[in-house]
Amino acid sequence: MAIKDLPELECILPGSAACPGCPATMGLRIVYKALGKNSIMVVPACCTAVIESLHPNTSFDIPTMNIAFEAAAAGASGVEAALRQLGKGDTTVVAWAGDGGTYDIGIQALSGALERQTNFIFICYNNQIYSNTGIQRSGATPYAAWTTTTVGGKTEFRKEMGEIIRAHHIPYSAQACISYPNDLYKKIKKAKSIKGPKYVEIFCPCPPGWRFGMEKTVEMGTLAVETGAWALYECENDAIIFNGKSKLILEKKIQPKPIEDWLKLQGRFRHLFKPKKDFKRLKEIQEHTDLVWERYRKCYL
Amino acid sequence: MTVMIDTGNYIAAKAATMARPDVVAAYPITPQTTLVEGIAKYLKSGEFKGEYICVESEHSAMSACIGASATGVRAFTGTSSHGLLLMHEMLHWSALARLPIVMCNINRVIGPGWNIWADENDSISQRDTGWIQFYCSSNQEIFDTIIQAFKLGENERVSLPVMISYNAFILSHTSMPVYIPEQKEIDDFLPKYKPKWKLDVNNPITFGNIVLPVEYEKIRKDMQYSQENAKKLITKIAKDWKKKFGRYHGDLIEKYKCDEADYILLSMGAIGAESKVAINNLRKNGFKVGLARLRTFRPFPSEEILKISEQVDLIVIDRDISVGFEGAVFSEVKASLYGKSDAKVYGFIAGLGGKDVTYIDIETICKKVIDGKAKDCEWYGLEGV
Numbered sequence: 001m002a003i004k005d006l007p008e009l010e011c012i013l014p015g016s017a018a019c020p021g022c023p024a025t026m027g028l029r030i031v032y033k034a035l036g037k038n039s040i041m042v043v044p045a046c047c048t049a050v051i052e053s054l055h056p057n058t059s060f061d062i063p064t065m066n067i068a069f070e071a072a073a074a075g076a077s078g079v080e081a082a083l084r085q086l087g088k089g090d091t092t093v094v095a096w097a098g099d100g101g102t103y104d105i106g107i108q109a110l111s112g113a114l115e116r117q118t119n120f121i122f123i124c125y126n127n128q129i130y131s132n133t134g135i136q137r138s139g140a141t142p143y144a145a146w147t148t149t150t151v152g153g154k155t156e157f158r159k160e161m162g163e164i165i166r167a168h169h170i171p172y173s174a175q176a177c178i179s180y181p182n183d184l185y186k187k188i189k190k191a192k193s194i195k196g197p198k199y200v201e202i203f204c205p206c207p208p209g210w211r212f213g214m215e216k217t218v219e220m221g222t223l224a225v226e227t228g229a230w231a232l233y234e235c236e237n238d239a240i241i242f243n244g245k246s247k248l249i250l251e252k253k254i255q256p257k258p259i260e261d262w263l264k265l266q267g268r269f270r271h272l273f274k275p276k277k278d279f280k281r282l283k284e285i286q287e288h289t290d291l292v293w294e295r296y297r298k299c300y301l
Numbered sequence: 302m303t304v305m306i307d308t309g310n311y312i313a314a315k316a317a318t319m320a321r322p323d324v325v326a327a328y329p330i331t332p333q334t335t336l337v338e339g340i341a342k343y344l345k346s347g348e349f350k351g352e353y354i355c356v357e358s359e360h361s362a363m364s365a366c367i368g369a370s371a372t373g374v375r376a377f378t379g380t381s382s383h384g385l386l387l388m389h390e391m392l393h394w395s396a397l398a399r400l401p402i403v404m405c406n407i408n409r410v411i412g413p414g415w416n417i418w419a420d421e422n423d424s425i426s427q428r429d430t431g432w433i434q435f436y437c438s439s440n441q442e443i444f445d446t447i448i449q450a451f452k453l454g455e456n457e458r459v460s461l462p463v464m465i466s467y468n469a470f471i472l473s474h475t476s477m478p479v480y481i482p483e484q485k486e487i488d489d490f491l492p493k494y495k496p497k498w499k500l501d502v503n504n505p506i507t508f509g510n511i512v513l514p515v516e517y518e519k520i521r522k523d524m525q526y527s528q529e530n531a532k533k534l535i536t537k538i539a540k541d542w543k544k545k546f547g548r549y550h551g552d553l554i555e556k557y558k559c560d561e562a563d564y565i566l567l568s569m570g571a572i573g574a575e576s577k578v579a580i581n582n583l584r585k586n587g588f589k590v591g592l593a594r595l596r597t598f599r600p601f602p603s604e605e606i607l608k609i610s611e612q613v614d615l616i617v618i619d620r621d622i623s624v625g626f627e628g629a630v631f632s633e634v635k636a637s638l639y640g641k642s643d644a645k646v647y648g649f650i651a652g653l654g655g656k657d658v659t660y661i662d663i664e665t666i667c668k669k670v671i672d673g674k675a676k677d678c679e680w681y682g683l684e685g686v
Contacts, residue, residue, distance in 0.1 A: 067509070078370070082324055
């Protein structure tokens with residue numbers, strides 16, 4: 001499927017308050033095309049709560065309920081139950097949360113909703129930071145990345161949210177990236193077609209948060225996949241299939257690009273290159289990336 | 302109509318079921334547990350036909366109720382003490398979102414140390430969330446107030462969530478006979494919820510997005526206006542209920558033997574019920590004391606209190622303490638009278654941590670005031686402190 005074949009439906013109206021080059025808005029645009037208009041979205045505190053624009057206006061052409069930071073999955077549970085009571089079980093309920101609202105403060109409500117087999121799609125748009133509050137570290141922030149709360153670079157590796165999700169053995173989960181809109185579209189479409197809890201995580205390179213130019217959002221996502229910093233896969237009923245270049249990396253049909261190729265373009269890793277190259281930490285990051293892929297191969301090949 | 306003899310929690314479960322909520326989301330906490338167990342039983346028997354979401358925390362219980370209510374259906378939950386405190390953020394959220402969720406709160410002590418007995422500090426500390434707050438003094442009142450609460454909260458001129466509080470164990474686990482109307486009578490009194498706005502795919506609205514200062518202040522002012530509206534509606538609904546079902550527990554306050562009184566005692570919850578026995582004894586012995594039992598803490602019945610303060614002095618018993626100042630009800634009673642009344646007001650803190658407050662204790666408190674031995678504000682019955 002070519003991009004020109006995606007539905008013409010646009011649910012992001014003109015006048016959104018997103019930053020230029022915003023990956024969340026790009027992702028959401030594709031997500032809406034896949035969901036269609038018979039959908040209700042629940043949004044916790046995150047950049048999207050700003051992107052929606054100011055009351056009494058809205059930039060979203062889909063009914064949207066804002067809710068507190070940790071409450072997206074629980075709020076969506078209530079919407080979903082109510083819709084069934086109203087005989088509108090065919091409406092798709094979507095929780096759309098950032099990585100803070102998913103990995104960290106939102107994980108309890110998310111785990112609860114998955115365990116209860118709630119019929120909804122939880123989408124995490126992951127830009128690896130608390131961006132709405134001004135670039136603070138989250139559980140999704142990678143090792144050595146500068147944030148305003150990890151000034152010398154983060155000292156821990158990020159958690160593998162996908163593995164936590166898969167421990168719930170839900171019917172469908174996937175990882176996507178805004179640089180691959182067709183892949184994202186297909187994954188949301190598939191999630192929509194399956195009953196029960198679904199989880200899709202979208203990798204979202206953030207220009208102001210990661211310190212790169214707003215014209216480079218797509219490139220930064222592509223490089224994340226090509227270097228193995230991010231993996232595209234989907235998991236249906238506990239069977240994992242890697243997609244696109246991630247599949248080739250998994251099967252060792254292509255060699256991933258060195259992680260440095262991705263790191264050096266981002267201001268948040270500048271301290272690894274200037275004033276002098278930090279070989280120790282760069283080596284650690286490459287070794288950790290390799291380790292993650294070895295783990296993937298052991299489990300999923 | 303039938304008579305059901307059961308505990309406050311099972312009576313609450315019965316009332317909640319008969320109000321036909323579409324969604325109940327709840328998390329267990331002592332002493333609320335038998336309430337949610339009751340609803341689970343009605344779910345199994347088919348009497349409760351809604352969705353029952355067994356969430357993983359009270360925060361999620363209220364969040365799920367918010368989602369359900371915003372989708373345009375009736376939502377109910379129950380909690381207590383620490384559960385209510387965990388909900389605090391979502392209590393503000395549900396009120397600001399103008400969602401008429403109804404919740405029972407079984408008043409219980411806050412830890413540490415762990416203690417499961419009656420104390421009203423849990424709900425008193427939710428004073429400023431925008432929720433309407435009722436305090437019940439009998440199982441019959443619990444039943445009647447739950448049905449009335451949906452009617453009140455869902456009224457377009459109110460559109461606010463309603464909390465019905467009752468004391469741990471003294472009511473939650475004590476059996477009393479309760480008149481239960483027929484389902485049809487309840488349905489006539491409480492028709493299906495028809496919200497003005499809801500999450501609707503045919504009319505896509507964004508709820509709760511960013512709002513600038515002037516608009517936000519309007520939202521707050523409108524909530525205040527709605528709480529004022531609620532005062533009139535509580536009175537009207539109580540009267541309608543009396544007409545239809547023959548039972549009346551008062552409106553914002555319940556007055557008991559207030560005629561020709563020199564002193565009027567103000568109390569809430571279970572102490573309010575015990576106070577009636579004390580008043581009977583005091584009257585029998587020639588002491589002219591009446592009772593004004595507060596049914597609502599929000600909206601606060603300031604006009605009524607001002608009215609009853611004519612020609613009398615007031616005695617307030619708080620089963621709560623705003624640490625660093627005084628009993629919360631005591632403060633609010635004085636604020637209601639400020640500059641408009643010459644009545645003296647005496648405050649007593651009693652029964653914290655579930656400490657028993659019997660009618661004898663209440664008589665002792667009243668006599669201390671009558672004898673001119675009471676301080677403006679004091680703790681009752683604490684020795685060696």
